[in-house]
Amino acid sequence: MSGTPDPLKDWLVAVWRDTVGDSGDARGPRIGEDGRPTGASRFVPFSPLTAVSAAVAFCSPHVIASVADNAAALDALTQLHDCRWPLAIATAPLIGLDLARHRGRRWSQMLESMVRQSTGHLPTKVTVPLSAGRRTMRRATITLPRGAVIRPKQFEEFSRAVESAFGGSDSWAMTVRHDAHRDRLVLTRTPVAPDTRSERQKALQDALDAASIFSDPKVTVDTIDENAVETGYRITFDKSMNTGSPGFQMKVEEALASLAGEHESGRNWTTDWYPSKGYLVMRLVTAMPTRVDHPLELVDENLRHLPYATGAADRIMFWDVSTSSNKPHCLIVGPTGGGKTSVIRTLLTEAARRGIPFVGVDPKMIELDGLEGYPGCGAIIYDALRAAMFVRALHTEMMARNAYIHQMKIEGSQLPLMIAVLDEFFILSGKWQRLAKTGDDETKTQLKELDPLGAWADLAVLARSAGIRLLLGVQRPDASLFGGASGNARDNFGTRISLGNLSQDGALMMWGDSTVGREVDTSVKGRGIALGDDGNPVDAQMWWTPNVDKHPNKWNQLSQSEKAIIDGLIPAEAPQFTCYSPELADFIESERALAKRARSHGSVPEPIVIGAGRGDDSAVSMVKEEPESAPEPEADDDDFADAIPASSVQAGQTVLIDDSGGELVPVTVDDVEVRRNKKGEVTSTVLIVGTGRVKTRITFDATGVVALPDPDSVGAPA
Numbered sequence: 184m185s186g187t188p189d190p191l192k193d194w195l196v197a198v199w200r201d202t203v204g205d206s207g208d209a210r211g212p213r214i215g216e217d218g219r220p221t222g223a224s225r226f227v228p229f230s231p232l233t234a235v236s237a238a239v240a241f242c243s244p245h246v247i248a249s250v251a252d253n254a255a256a257l258d259a260l261t262q263l264h265d266c267r268w269p270l271a272i273a274t275a276p277l278i279g280l281d282l283a284r285h286r287g288r289r290w291s292q293m294l295e296s297m298v299r300q301s302t303g304h305l306p307t308k309v310t311v312p313l314s315a316g317r318r319t320m321r322r323a324t325i326t327l328p329r330g331a332v333i334r335p336k337q338f339e340e341f342s343r344a345v346e347s348a349f350g351g352s353d354s355w356a357m358t359v360r361h362d363a364h365r366d367r368l369v370l371t372r373t374p375v376a377p378d379t380r381s382e383r384q385k386a387l388q389d390a391l392d393a394a395s396i397f398s399d400p401k402v403t404v405d406t407i408d409e410n411a412v413e414t415g416y417r418i419t420f421d422k423s424m425n426t427g428s429p430g431f432q433m434k435v436e437e438a439l440a441s442l443a444g445e446h447e448s449g450r451n452w453t454t455d456w457y458p459s460k461g462y463l464v465m466r467l468v469t470a471m472p473t474r475v476d477h478p479l480e481l482v483d484e485n486l487r488h489l490p491y492a493t494g495a496a497d498r499i500m501f502w503d504v505s506t507s508s509n510k511p512h513c514l515i516v517g518p519t520g521g522g523k524t525s526v527i528r529t530l531l532t533e534a535a536r537r538g539i540p541f542v543g544v545d546p547k548m549i550e551l552d553g554l555e556g557y558p559g560c561g562a563i564i565y566d567a568l569r570a571a572m573f574v575r576a577l578h579t580e581m582m583a584r585n586a587y588i589h590q591m592k593i594e595g596s597q598l599p600l601m602i603a604v605l606d607e608f609f610i611l612s613g614k615w616q617r618l619a620k621t622g623d624d625e626t627k628t629q630l631k632e633l634d635p636l637g638a639w640a641d642l643a644v645l646a647r648s649a650g651i652r653l654l655l656g657v658q659r660p661d662a663s664l665f666g667g668a669s670g671n672a673r674d675n676f677g678t679r680i681s682l683g684n685l686s687q688d689g690a691l692m693m694w695g696d697s698t699v700g701r702e703v704d705t706s707v708k709g710r711g712i713a714l715g716d717d718g719n720p721v722d723a724q725m726w727w728t729p730n731v732d733k734h735p736n737k738w739n740q741l742s743q744s745e746k747a748i749i750d751g752l753i754p755a756e757a758p759q760f761t762c763y764s765p766e767l768a769d770f771i772e773s774e775r776a777l778a779k780r781a782r783s784h785g786s787v788p789e790p791i792v793i794g795a796g797r798g799d800d801s802a803v804s805m806v807k808e809e810p811e812s813a814p815e816p817e818a819d820d821d822d823f824a825d826a827i828p829a830s831s832v833q834a835g836q837t838v839l840i841d842d843s844g845g846e847l848v849p850v851t852v853d854d855v856e857v858r859r860n861k862k863g864e865v866t867s868t869v870l871i872v873g874t875g876r877v878k879t880r881i882t883f884d885a886t887g888v889v890a891l892p893d894p895d896s897v898g899a900p901a
Contacts, residue, residue: 230277240267287311301341323370426458468496479751492723506596510677511647517682528728535559543604553732558757562774567614571635578638583764584649598650606656613826613888621845682711829868829883839890
């Protein structure tokens with residue numbers, strides 16, 4: 184035997200094995216083209232027999248002459264020649280059948296190889312039906328050895344190999360199923376419905392699938408507009424503990440709004456959560472306005488709803504002052520310049536046009552002075568001692584109203600409403616405490632008998648049923664406002680409004696969530712957070728109400744549109760006070776008389792202008808804009824810019840403390856000790872001031888307040 188290789192022979196053998204296969208040893212398994220055992224059946228074509236017969240039939244006229252002496256051969260060739268066209272016609276489909284069978288066999292070999300490489304098992308049989316497509320098979324069944332085990336990772340690897348080898352299209356996909364109980368793998372070509380989802384819907388679905396923040400999320404279109412543009416999506420998910428958390432919801436809302444992007448209509452995305460039902464709804468709302476003038480028409484026809492702001496989706500925010508309201512009192516928190524005064528003016532002018540009178544306390548003498556004399560205004564109190572008398576008289580009025588309800592056997596809703604405004608509550612509280620320390624003996628005794636803080640605590644809890652509503656304004660929230668001394672009154676302040684950015688603790692006290700109200704756009708005047716009628720805080724744009732004071736110095740500074748707002752808000756008939764206690768009636772009458780006398784006979788010193796001296800530019804002298812006989816201005820040490828509870832003071836902060844002579848002096852706090860009871864309420868606060876080894880401990884009770892050298896301003900940390 185020659186050892187020289189024969190390329191032609193090797194090629195023919197390889198083609199034969201590739202096309203037909205090798206039966207191998209009768210005692211062993213069949214051998215594949217790679218020389219390894221195979222479970223694929225041997226290929227035996229059908230078309231060569233008919234093709235050869237047809238060729239002989241067409242060539243038989245040329246052969247008949249050479250076999251003329253052989254009658255049997257001549258007869259056979261003649262009959263074969265007569266069947267030449269049927270044989271030719273039969274050959275064509277047989278060739279197609281053989282091609283399909285060969286293609287199926289090739290795919291069987293590929294599948295067998297994939298199974299061996301991914302699972303290590305040798306299939307006993309690979310079946311590809313003849314209904315295979317031109318480019319890919321439609322179905323295949325791979326029979327495995329009995330008891331063959333395929334692990335999830337192996338199955339995933341095999342599925343990827345099938346997908347890579349046989350691909351797919353937009354209209355179909357190849358799926359793999361493992362029938363473990365029948366020891367087989369089934370491949371099926373399944374049609375895929377065309378993806379008609381919008382790019383926005385696909386982006387939301389892909390992001391949710393990748394983020395794994397929900398279990399099994401599904402994004403569907405919820406609403407479309409008249410132009411078939413998607414305006415809302417419903418996202419379903421499996422219920423979990425996280426979906427009910429406000430902090431989690433806020434983060435998801437921000438992410439979804441960012442993924443959805445700016446809508447074609449220019450509106451913004453908002454999210455309504457239904458965690459108990461396992462879904463949320465994204466919908467479009469009108470963008471928040473940057474300014475809303477106080478509307479002249481009655482936006483809410485309910486005369487016990489006092490509107491004051493426009494929320495997201497053109498939602499009207501209102502204070503429900505009805506007796507059945509679960510949020511009878513209103514709290515407004517905002518730094519200096521944040522728009523707090525305008526909100527108070529909005530609420531009080533809305534109350535007046537609905538027939539509800541009000542009385543105000545303004546310790547800073549500049550916030551509510553324009554409302555003095557306004558229709559429905561009983562009085563505006565500026566003096567701290569008179570304010571203490573008013574709070575006690577209001578407490579007496581509450582008790583008298585409750586007695587009237589009890590005696591007459593009527594409902595509290597039958598009594599006329601009234602609103603009491605206490606602006607800058609902590610400043611007022613600080614002035615009361617300072618008067619109790621530095622006032623004369625008569626003032627100290629009077630303040631002790633009046634006990635305004637105790638009366639306030641009762642009012643905050645009990646005034647609702649008597650038809651008295653409290654409107655409280657502070658520059659920053661504090662726990663002492665709602666607990667302990669105030670009789671745990673927080674729940675009664677169901678209507679809450681915050682302007683500017685809150686601190687983390689302030690947000691937690693106001694909204695029960697340390698993330699709400701901390702990123703308000705302070706560049707927009709009047710932007711803040713308000714508590715909606717559903718109990719959830721929402722972004723809101725407060726209505727702008729100008730100063731209603733018609734004094735020339737104020738009135739002449741307003742534009743014509745602002746003057747039109749003021750004129751349009753004035754009620755046709757001024758609300759009247761109905762007092763059930765002589766104490767409150769006498770106080771309001773006396774306060775009105777004092778205010779009238781002050782306007783008629785009161786005077787204030789003219790300002791002093793600091794300018795250059797006569798003939799000497801380098802000198803500084805005081806030039807008065809009044810006659811030299813005018814009285815010198817007196818310093819008012821009791822009028823400080825702002826005040827906060829002592830428990831809110833932080834180490835390193837500068838505050839004003841009374842010295843031995845009763846003067847307010849600035850000191851820097853070195854350390855703060857806040858003592859609390861078992862309920863977590865403040866019982867006392869110790870401020871430690873001083874430098875070096877000399878330390879001074881200043882103790883404040885639960886209601887203790889300290890003055891600040893400068894007021895809060897918009898954008899400053901609260």
